[in-house]
Every structure is written in C-alpha cells, then in structure tokens.
Amino acid sequence: MQVVRINVPGISNINLKKIKESKVDFRKTHLKEIENSTHFLLGDEAAAYGALYAGCNFFAGYPITPASEIAEVLARELPRVNGYFVQMEDEIASISAIIGAAWAGGKAMTATSGPGFSLMQENIGYAIMTETPCVIINVQRSGPSTGQATKPAQGDVLQARWGTHGDHEIIAISPSSVQETFFLTIEAFNLSEKYRTPVILLMDGEIAHLRENIIFPSLEEVSVLERRIGEAGSFAFGGEMVPPMSMFGQGRFLHVTGSTHEPNGMRDVSSQSVHQELVTRLYDKIKNARGEISRVEEDYVSGSRIGVLSYGAAARPAKGAVLKARAQGKAVDFLRLISIWPFPVEAVKNFIGRVDKIFVPEMNLGQISREVERFSAKPVIPVSKIGGMIHTVDEILEQINGI
Amino acid sequence: MAFNSIKENRFKHPRIGKYLRQDILPTTFCPGCGCGTVLNCFVKAVEELELAPEKLVFVTGIGCSAWIPSPYFKGDTLHTTHGRSLAFATGVKVMRPDLKVIVIAGDGDIAGIGGNHLIHAARRNIDISVFMVNNRNYGMTGGQVSPTTPFGVFTATTPYRNTEQPLQAGEVVAAAGANYVSRWTTYHVFPLVKAVKEALGVKGFSFVEIISQCPVSYGKMIKMRKASDFLKLYRDKSVRMAQAKNMTEEELKGKIIVGKLQERDRAEFVTGLRRINEELQSELSD
Numbered sequence: 001m002q003v004v005r006i007n008v009p010g011i012s013n014i015n016l017k018k019i020k021e022s023k024v025d026f027r028k029t030h031l032k033e034i035e036n037s038t039h040f041l042l043g044d045e046a047a048a049y050g051a052l053y054a055g056c057n058f059f060a061g062y063p064i065t066p067a068s069e070i071a072e073v074l075a076r077e078l079p080r081v082n083g084y085f086v087q088m089e090d091e092i093a094s095i096s097a098i099i100g101a102a103w104a105g106g107k108a109m110t111a112t113s114g115p116g117f118s119l120m121q122e123n124i125g126y127a128i129m130t131e132t133p134c135v136i137i138n139v140q141r142s143g144p145s146t147g148q149a150t151k152p153a154q155g156d157v158l159q160a161r162w163g164t165h166g167d168h169e170i171i172a173i174s175p176s177s178v179q180e181t182f183f184l185t186i187e188a189f190n191l192s193e194k195y196r197t198p199v200i201l202l203m204d205g206e207i208a209h210l211r212e213n214i215i216f217p218s219l220e221e222v223s224v225l226e227r228r229i230g231e232a233g234s235f236a237f238g239g240e241m242v243p244p245m246s247m248f249g250q251g252r253f254l255h256v257t258g259s260t261h262e263p264n265g266m267r268d269v270s271s272q273s274v275h276q277e278l279v280t281r282l283y284d285k286i287k288n289a290r291g292e293i294s295r296v297e298e299d300y301v302s303g304s305r306i307g308v309l310s311y312g313a314a315a316r317p318a319k320g321a322v323l324k325a326r327a328q329g330k331a332v333d334f335l336r337l338i339s340i341w342p343f344p345v346e347a348v349k350n351f352i353g354r355v356d357k358i359f360v361p362e363m364n365l366g367q368i369s370r371e372v373e374r375f376s377a378k379p380v381i382p383v384s385k386i387g388g389m390i391h392t393v394d395e396i397l398e399q400i401n402g403i
Numbered sequence: 404m405a406f407n408s409i410k411e412n413r414f415k416h417p418r419i420g421k422y423l424r425q426d427i428l429p430t431t432f433c434p435g436c437g438c439g440t441v442l443n444c445f446v447k448a449v450e451e452l453e454l455a456p457e458k459l460v461f462v463t464g465i466g467c468s469a470w471i472p473s474p475y476f477k478g479d480t481l482h483t484t485h486g487r488s489l490a491f492a493t494g495v496k497v498m499r500p501d502l503k504v505i506v507i508a509g510d511g512d513i514a515g516i517g518g519n520h521l522i523h524a525a526r527r528n529i530d531i532s533v534f535m536v537n538n539r540n541y542g543m544t545g546g547q548v549s550p551t552t553p554f555g556v557f558t559a560t561t562p563y564r565n566t567e568q569p570l571q572a573g574e575v576v577a578a579a580g581a582n583y584v585s586r587w588t589t590y591h592v593f594p595l596v597k598a599v600k601e602a603l604g605v606k607g608f609s610f611v612e613i614i615s616q617c618p619v620s621y622g623k624m625i626k627m628r629k630a631s632d633f634l635k636l637y638r639d640k641s642v643r644m645a646q647a648k649n650m651t652e653e654e655l656k657g658k659i660i661v662g663k664l665q666e667r668d669r670a671e672f673v674t675g676l677r678r679i680n681e682e683l684q685s686e687l688s689d
Binding site for chain 1: 424425456457458460462473475477478479480481482483484487490491492493494495496497498499501519520522523554676679680683684687
C-alpha cells in the first residue's frame with residue numbers, strides 16, 4: 001500500500017531558513033493530499049491513518065505481530081506531518097515514552113499485542129494516576145504467553161479492564177471493520193483528551209490483518225478534540241472532575257507523580273482522605289460518564305426471543321448468523337458492543353429485557369459473556385472459539401438453533 | 404524544636420534558593436545520607452551555569468535518589484515508575500528539545516531494573532543528563548544487594564555474602580555510546596560540581612556516576628554507621644583516571660577510579676530526527 005510519496009530529498013536541497021519562515025501547516029498539507037480518497041487497507045494501516053487525522057504527533061513502539069504495520073505506517077507518515085516516531089527497546093519503554101511525550105505537549109500513541117500489552121500494564125496505571133491522555137492499541141492475538149503468535153483472539157478483554165493494579169476505571173473501544181478502526185482511533189484520541197486518561201483501542205488480529213475498502217474523509221468532516229491546557233492558578237490534578245492539563249515548559253513547575261498526590265501534584269502518601277478523594281475522582285470521572293462513552297450497534301426486530309451479543313471481529317459472523325436466522329423466520333436481536341469499558345450497562349440491560357436468552361460469540365473462553373451474566377437473570381450462553389480461527393456463521397447459527 | 408526553627412527559616416540562600424521548592428524543605432533524607440551532598444553540588448552547578456528553572460525538566464524513577472529533585476528541585480518534575488525514567492525522558496526530549504532534561508536516579512533504579520533503558524538511551528546518545536547516585540544497595544527498602552554492591556559484602560538479601568560481581572555502570576554507559584561519562588564520590592565535592600556542569604553542557608547523552616554513602620541502610624549491613632567513615636574511605640580508595648592507567652588490575656582491586664571516563668562528539672538522536680522532518684518539510688515547501 002502506498003498512499004503518498006516517500007522519496008526523501010538529499011540534504012543538499014534543504015533550505016532551513018525557508019522552513020523556519022514558512023507558515024505552512026505540514027500536517028494539514030499532507031492530510032489534504034490523502035483526504036476524500038478510497039483505499040484498500042489493513043485494519044492496522046487504518047488505525048495509523050486514524051491517528052494522523054486525530055493529530056497524533058508522537059508514536060513509540062516495539063515490533064510485534066500482528067501490530068507492526070501500525071508502527072511501519074507511522075514511521076513513514078509521522079515525519080511528514082512534523083511528528084515523531086521512535087522505536088523503543090521494549091514495550092515498557094514505549095508506553096513510558098508516550099506518557100513523557102504527552103506531558104511535553106504531544107498527542108501520543110503506542111501499539112502492541114498481548115505480550116507487549118502485559119508489559120505495559122504498570123505504566124497504564126501510571127497514566128491513569130497522573131491523568132495522562134494517550135492511546136494504547138492492543139491488537140489481540142492468541143495467548144496466553146506466546147500462544148499462537150500470528151493468530152487472532154479476543155483474549156485480553158478482561159486484562160484491558162483489570163490489567164493494572166489498584167482501583168481504576170478504563171476506557172476501551174473495539175472496532176469490527178477497517179473503516180471503523182479508522183474512526184475509533186480518532187475517537188480514542190478524543191476520549192483520552194476529554195477524560196484525561198489512557199484509552200485502549202482493543203483491536204484483534206482478525207481486523208488488524210483484514211483488508212477492506214476504506215474512505216479517508218475530508219478533514220472538515222472529522223472532529224478532533226484539542227487539549228484543554230491548564231493556565232497559572234489552575235490545579236493540575238484536581239479542582240474539577242477532569243482538570244485541564246498543563247505541560248512542561250510552561251513555567252508552572254509541575255510535579256507529576258504516580259504516588260498519591262494533592263490537587264497541586266505534591267505527594268501525600270500518608271493521608272487516607274487524600275487518597276480516597278483522588279482515586280474516587282479518577283474512578284468517577286469515567287464511571288459517571290458511562291452514558292456519554294457508551295457506543296453500541298443495535299439491530300432489533302419485533303417479537304424477538306433470542307439475542308446475540310458480540311463485539312470486534314466475532315461480531316461479523318455473529319451478525320451473519322443473526323441475518324441468516326432471520327431469513328429462516330426466526331426473530332433474533334443483535335447487539336454489538338463498540339465501547340467495551342466502561343461496560344455499556346444500560347444498552348445491555350435494555351437488550352436483555354427484550355429476549356429470553358442471550359448468545360455471546362467471542363474469540364475467548366467467555367470473557368464478555370461473564371460480564372453480561374452479571375446483569376442478566378436470563379440464560380447467557382457463551383459461544384466461544386479459540387485457536388486462532390474466527391467463528392463461521394453456521395457455527396453460531398447452530399448454537400442459536402439449538403443444534 | 405530544631406525542625407521547627409529550620410521550617411521557619413526555610414531555605415533562604417540568596418543564590419541557590421530559586422532552584423528549590425523551599426516550602427518543602429528540609430529534606431526527608433536519613434542522617435548522613437549522601438543525597439544531601441548531591442543535591443547541594445547539583446544546585447551549585449546549575450546556579451553557576453545560570454540555567455533558568457522553567458527550562459529544566461527532572462525525570463526520576465523510584466528510590467531515595469529520585470527524591471533529590473522530586474520534590475525538592477524547582478522545575479517541571481516527572482516522577483515515574485521504577486527504572487523507567489530514561490524511557491519517559493526520551494518522550495519528553497523528542498517533543499521538547501528546547502528543555503533541559505535531567506535524570507537523577509539510584510543504581511538499583513537505573514542500572515538494575517532500568518538497565519536496558521540506560522544502555523539504549525546511551526546508544527541513541529539522546530541529549531539527556533543522567534546523574535546516578537550509587538550507594539551500592541537498595542537503601543529505601545532496607546539494604547538489599549544491588550547490581551553495584553561489591554563482591555563478598557553482606558546485605559539483607561546476601562546474608563552469607565554477595566557472590567555477584569558489581570556492575571561498572573560508568574564503563575557500560577561509555578561503551579554503549581554516551582558522549583560524556585565521569586565518576587566521582589560525595590567526598591569530591593568540587594570536582595563533582597565541575598563534572599555536573601560539564602555534563603549539563605554536553606550535547607548528547609551525559610552520565611555522571613556519584614559514589615555515595617548510605618550509612619543507615621547499607622551502613623548497618625557493612626557495620627559502618629558514620630557518614631564520615633564512608634567519606635574517609637572514598638578519599639583513601641579513590642584513584643584518578645590518569646593514575647589508574649598505569650596501575651595493574653591487582654593494584655586497582657578495591658579502588659574507585661574517579662575522573663572523566665568518556666568525552667566525544669557523536670551525533671545526537673533528537674537532532675537527527677528533527678533534521679529528517681526539516682528535510683521532508685523543505686520538499687513540501689518547494
């Protein structure tokens with residue numbers, strides 16, 4: 001795939017003076033070249049371009065299948081929008097670097113897969129505690145451990161929720177197509193800025209390595225949330241539910257720490273009330289915004305008795321099975337979770353209320369079905385498939401038909 | 404009583420006061436800790452260089468030495484997770500090369516758990532100044548063996564003696580590609596101030612290893628409880644680089660080689676990255 005020219009001019013051609021005096025917005029200029037065009041891309045590539053549209057100007061990462069293409073595209077494209085790509089020595093370093101870049105004013109992202117995601121967990125907690133906006137793409141592959149390194153899975157859904165230690169809330173969203181990957185990457189950046197928190201784009205190897213048509217929209221069509229910068233006098237870590245974010249070099253003498261801290265950032269690790277106030281606010285700022293963050297696709301029919309709930313790649317055969325069942329005369333409801341965490345409780349409860357039993361196809365041994373069970377008095381039936389193969393439509397249909 | 408009078412008088416030094424968050428002083432370091440000496444030498448160097456505090460970013464990890472700048476130094480401070488200061492600092496420096504990015508860390512933090520980041524930051528030769536306070540043990544957690552603890556020493560986790568060889572962090576960083584490396588001890592305060600100034604002036608990765616006493620945690624393990632005993636030892640055991648070059652391995656046993664280990668002018672990492680962007684922009688401007 002080649003969207004743009006990648007020839008690099010010789011150093012002798014450089015007119016540095018002209019560059020410094022130039023008023024050209026290189027990000028816009030470059031994106032203008034690719035907007036309103038149709039391409040045939042991998043999910044990974046779509047994520048990279050989504051990041052560019054969202055204003056990402058820093059990416060740090062470490063090669064890992066099936067996420068490497070995200071890094072490869074951004075290594076090529078970021079310098080063209082005056083952003084920076086750094087390949088770090090490991091995934092711990094990668095997430096560390098993006099957090100540092102965010103505090104230096106950057107819109108930063110990293111991308112990895114299960115093993116790297118495991119390594120990042122400590123610093124995801126650091127980003128939560130320090131209220132650092134950043135995006136972490138986890139292209140899920142078959143685990144545990146090295147598992148089937150090149151094969152897709154959805155086995156990190158609960159790790160995304162609970163992977164880092166301590167009480168916390170997290171935002172995770174999961175795309176089901178290449179085009180949606182593009183938009184959800186932008187969405188991930190916007191959510192991270194809005195709530196000043198790390199956001200996980202929970203992809204899977206199936207969508208990452210799926211090639212589909214994708215349209216790059218015009219820049220005007222895409223809404224990008226810019227950072228609210230804290231000024232002198234504002235608290236960097238309190239004062240309101242989501243405080244504005246200051247950055248280094250403002251002369252504010254920021255003190256950023258993963259230890260429990262006062263609204264001004266200074267450490268206080270001995271007071272019960274300071275910890276309770278801080279951690280409860282970090283929890284509530286996301287939990288209380290669940291309605292705003294929740295995104296689902298509902299496809300309901302009248303008189304339905306059966307419901308199918310899925311997300312990510314598994315939602316594709318799941319929807320296929322629903323359509324096939326309907327063609328056979330069965331009234332089946334379909335709910336696709338787009339936001340996974342915070343769990344879209346209201347939409348799920350409404351869905352459960354419509355049907356007598358719920359099937360949950362997913363590429364793991366029942367991680368979201370377990371969450372659905374928490375809200376359901378009705379039978380919740382996991383339709384699990386692991387081993388690096390996605391369900392077929394008929395495998396899910398057989399379950400629905402009770403074969 | 405003594406504490407209150409210090410609190411009331413705060414830290415009113417006419418010149419170096421502006422580099423400290425005065426309302427937090429005095430420090431919480433143990434009696435006799437070398438961190439106070441490092442703090443003093445560092446602030447003295449910064450003051451002599453007349454650096455603007457709003458241009459300084461301190462990135463630290465976990466451990467006693469991380470507390471030297473965080474919270475005592477005035478400047479932007481990023482107090483990170485254990486061992487990862489250099490990786491965080493890399494993100495800061497790439498985005499804001501106009502800021503002076505400084506890491507102050509302990510041996511366990513930056514050469515132990517964060518050893519890989521240290522090697523690679525040095526290899527990239529990124530413009531960050533690192534001051535490694537080497538107290539030869541994990542002091543904050545109570546005196547456990549660290550990657551720099553000498554062979555044969557008894558610690559909380561080597562109760563029968565240490566059977567590992569210590570890491571020569573300065574030599575490792577020099578070999579990995581840093582532009583500047585030197586090593587001093589808390590006894591050598593004047594050369595140390597000079598080395599801090601040199602390191603802060605270097606374009607590229609600079610690293611100063613500071614052998615420092617920990618009379619409380621480490622001292623209780625090696626039965627040396629007085630800071631002055633450590634300083635006398637550093638005085639007697641130190642050998643200057645020039646002198647060490649003419650000594651045999653046997654003669655250097657147990658000695659601390661002090662002085663400049665490396666000074667060169669390799670290309671700096673962020674400058675290279677930014678140069679690529681300028682080249683691409685020049686093409687777009689044409």
